[in-house]
Amino acid sequence: MPQNITNIASDKELIIEIKASSQNAFKILFNNYYKPLIDFCLYRRIDLDISKDIVQEIFTYIWQSRDKLDPDKSIKSFLYKSVTNKIINYIKHSSSKTLQLDESISPKPQNNGLTIESKIDIYSAIEKLPEKLKSVFMLSRIEGFKYSEIAEISEISVKAVEKRMTKALKLLRKSIS
Amino acid sequence: MKKTYFQNLCIKDITNNISDNEKQILIQWLEKSEENKVEYKNIRETWNLTKPNTLEYKLNIEDEWSNLNENITSNPKIASTNKTGKVLASLFSPKFKPIWATSAALVLIISSLFVFNTFNSSNKLKIITSQNNERLEVVFNDGSFAQLNSGSELQFYEDFENDKRNVILKGEAFFSVKKDGRPFIITTDNAITTVLGTQFNVWSRSNETRVIVKEGKVSLAENSLLGNRVILTRGELSKVKASLPPIEPTKVDADHLLGWLDGKLVFDNTSLQEIAEEFERFYNVEVSVELLDLAKYNLTGSFEDKNIKDALAKLCLALNLNFNENNNNYVITK
Numbered sequence: 001m002p003q004n005i006t007n008i009a010s011d012k013e014l015i016i017e018i019k020a021s022s023q024n025a026f027k028i029l030f031n032n033y034y035k036p037l038i039d040f041c042l043y044r045r046i047d048l049d050i051s052k053d054i055v056q057e058i059f060t061y062i063w064q065s066r067d068k069l070d071p072d073k074s075i076k077s078f079l080y081k082s083v084t085n086k087i088i089n090y091i092k093h094s095s096s097k098t099l100q101l102d103e104s105i106s107p108k109p110q111n112n113g114l115t116i117e118s119k120i121d122i123y124s125a126i127e128k129l130p131e132k133l134k135s136v137f138m139l140s141r142i143e144g145f146k147y148s149e150i151a152e153i154s155e156i157s158v159k160a161v162e163k164r165m166t167k168a169l170k171l172l173r174k175s176i177s
Numbered sequence: 178m179k180k181t182y183f184q185n186l187c188i189k190d191i192t193n194n195i196s197d198n199e200k201q202i203l204i205q206w207l208e209k210s211e212e213n214k215v216e217y218k219n220i221r222e223t224w225n226l227t228k229p230n231t232l233e234y235k236l237n238i239e240d241e242w243s244n245l246n247e248n249i250t251s252n253p254k255i256a257s258t259n260k261t262g263k264v265l266a267s268l269f270s271p272k273f274k275p276i277w278a279t280s281a282a283l284v285l286i287i288s289s290l291f292v293f294n295t296f297n298s299s300n301k302l303k304i305i306t307s308q309n310n311e312r313l314e315v316v317f318n319d320g321s322f323a324q325l326n327s328g329s330e331l332q333f334y335e336d337f338e339n340d341k342r343n344v345i346l347k348g349e350a351f352f353s354v355k356k357d358g359r360p361f362i363i364t365t366d367n368a369i370t371t372v373l374g375t376q377f378n379v380w381s382r383s384n385e386t387r388v389i390v391k392e393g394k395v396s397l398a399e400n401s402l403l404g405n406r407v408i409l410t411r412g413e414l415s416k417v418k419a420s421l422p423p424i425e426p427t428k429v430d431a432d433h434l435l436g437w438l439d440g441k442l443v444f445d446n447t448s449l450q451e452i453a454e455e456f457e458r459f460y461n462v463e464v465s466v467e468l469l470d471l472a473k474y475n476l477t478g479s480f481e482d483k484n485i486k487d488a489l490a491k492l493c494l495a496l497n498l499n500f501n502e503n504n505n506n507y508v509i510t511k
Contacts, residue, residue, distance in 0.1 A: 027242065034241055042232050052241065060248045089405060126227060140192055142229050147194045165192070166185045173223045 015071040018062070026066075029075070030059055036143075037083050043142050044087050044134075045127060054090065058082045074152070080143065081153040084135055091131070125175040129168055136161055137168040183213070187220045251338050306330045307348075310461035317342070320355040326437055328458035349380040351391075351438055364400065368417040371396040377409075378435050382454070387416040391431050397423045433479075442480040442488070449474035452492065453509065460485040463506045468498075 017025030034055060041051030058079065062069070069075070129137065136154060139145045145153070147161045154161070186203040189195040195203065207213050305325065307313045313325040318336055325331055329348025337343070342354075342361040354361045356374025363370040365381035368388075375393025379386065388397050390409045397415050398406035405422035407415050413426035414434070429445075436443035442459055444452055449471055453464040462485050468474070474496050482488040489500045489507060500509045 030242060030245065031238060034238060035236060038236060039232055042234070043229055048234060052244075056241075056245055056248055059245050063249050093406070137227075141224075141227055144192075147189075147192075162185050162189070165188050166181055169188055169220055169223055170184070172227060173219060176223060176226060 011075045012071050015069050015075055018066050019069050019071070021066065026063055029062075033076070033079055034059070037079060040080070040083055040138070040142060041087060043138060046087060046090065050090065054083060054086045058086070074149070077149055077152050080139065080145070081155075084139070084153060088131060088135070125172050128175065129171060133164050133168040133171070136164040137172075140165060184216070184220065187217045188224075191221055191224050251341070251343065302332065303335055304330065304332050308461070309458045315350075317344075319357055319359075321353060321361065323350045323352045324438060325350045326458070327461075346379055346381055348382060349378070349437070351378045351435060352376065367400050367419055368423070369398045369400050371398070378431075382451075385416060385418050387414065389414045389429060389431050389434055391435065399423060436479055440481070444476050444478055446475050446477050448472070449476070449496070449509070452476060456485065456488065456507075460488070464489075464509065465507070466509045468509070468511065474498075 011029070014025045014029050018029065037055045037058070038048075038051050041054055042048065046054070061082075062075075126134065126137070136150055139150045139153060140147075147158050147165075150161045151158045156164075183203070183206050186195065186199055186206070189199060190203055207217060305313060305315055307325045307327055307329050309328050311327055315323045315325055315331055317323070317333070319342060321342070323331065323344075326349035329346070329350060331344055331346055331350060333342075333344040337359065340359055342359050343364065344362070345364045347365070352361070352363070352372075353376050354372050354374050358373075361372050361374070363379050365379065365386045367384050368381070368386035370377075370379055370386070370388055372393065372395045375395060376391040377393070377395050378389045378391070380389075381387075386397070388395055388409060390411055390413050392411055395409045396406050397409060397417065399417045399420055399422055407423040407426055409415050409426045412428055412431050414429040414431075415423050415426040417423045434443055434445060442455055444455075447455075449466055449468070453466050456462070456464045476492065476495060478495065480488045480491065482491070485507065486502070489509070492498075493500050493509065498509055498511060500507055502508075
């Protein structure tokens with residue numbers, strides 16, 4: 001499906017349609033967000049199969065609870081909030097699984113002036129961040145969310161987002177240097 | 178001002194979260210010293226270093242879409258609040274109702290690009306309901322069975338899926354699940370109970386779900402996106418209230434608490450309101466409570482009486498209350 005067509009409709013329009021049980025609109029929402037959400041899980045070191053389960057569950061929930069959707073609320077925030085919560089929950093229940101890197105889907109070190117080793121160091125440094133900091137940092141770094149959006153997703157204040165970002169970068173700098 | 182304040186400003190600048198005002202403050206601070214400029218540069222460098230690389234993996238979005246359709250059709254969770262199978266079918270009715278008035282053309286283009294899966298209509302949805310004062314035994318196609326307590330309901334597809342066995346429960350049932358590799362999943366209003374093969378009881382009323390395990394292992398999760406869960410083993414009880422996480426499992430006398438299987442009513446620090454409701458289902462009568470301080474009354478004990486009056490007499494004696502009767506309507510009073 002041509003990407004530019006799917007993007008014509010705003011999320012708000014899509015949600016109104018989905019509330020009216022439009023499967024077309026639901027498919028567009030799915031096409032727009034499925035892969036970015038899987039990416040986000042993978043960056044969080046969740047393996048691909050679990051990532052798919054997580055994101056599938058969220059879309060299943062959206063369709064089944066479509067009558068409860070509010071077009072005036074950001075579905076994007078809702079999606080990332082759900083993914084974030086599910087990841088945290090998953091990590092809590094299987095602390096050993098996420099530490100193993102799946103070689104096949106790990107971010108491929110690229111040659112952008114840095115040695116491969118230093119790049120890998122950075123990923124493991126991010127990995128070692130406390131969960132609260134990591135979650136906020138990834139939302140900003142990978143998804144480019146505004147602080148206000150991260151605050152909404154993480155259910156914390158904007159001030160708390162600022163604090164966590166500052167702390168995360170401080171820790172990253174320390175572990176890199 | 179503190180150093181972290183300016184570090185915060187640097188990061189806000191780098192992540193495009195800085196306001197015009199703050200930008201001015203940041204610029205002034207940077208002008209102040211070479212050290213400050215180095216600080217900014219370092220932070221930016223760290224930021225640049227953490228730039229995510231593109232992930233390389235295989236993902237076929239159309240396959241994923243098909244999987245989603247399967248998940249939706251095989252998990253009639255929300256639709257379960259309705260009493261008949263009609264609602265389930267209408268969810269996936271092939272008729273589209275595009276009301277996209279502003280962009281009708283768009284809908285036309287897109288609707289021709291995919292077809293929604295409809296589910297296998299030969300697989301019958303079964304709804305089994307027990308009346309008050311009635312207990313039913315339900316045998317599933319996989320050889321598992323359930324005893325359905327009074328005033329309860331089970332919904333399931335006659336043929337389970339290849340990879341899971343889904344049932345929806347309202348009320349109370351004791352399950353004996355046969356192990357066959359597929360998880361057996363019981364969805365209630367506010368919780369999801371998952372097992373592989375074991376014996377356990379699920380009670381679900383008034384947005385609360387309680388699970389007691391007689392044999393084996395059971396997973397209990399709240400029915401929400403968070404999906405917090407606990408694992409229960411033999412002789413343990415846990416419950417989910419509304420959409421709160423399940424409570425930590427506690428050891429109980431499972432055989433005693435599951436007295437209903439032997440025709441007994443067993444209460445464990447149970448509220449008078451709930452006891453009245455259980456009496457209604459057990460004896461098929463109306464029981465109401467007319468007390469202002471209803472919440473104060475809890476009871477632990479069991480009833481084996483054949484007659485509602487005997488049971489109520491005992492209950493009222495224990496709680497120092499009275500009851501009167503009018504045409505199978507019982508009222509508990511002070």
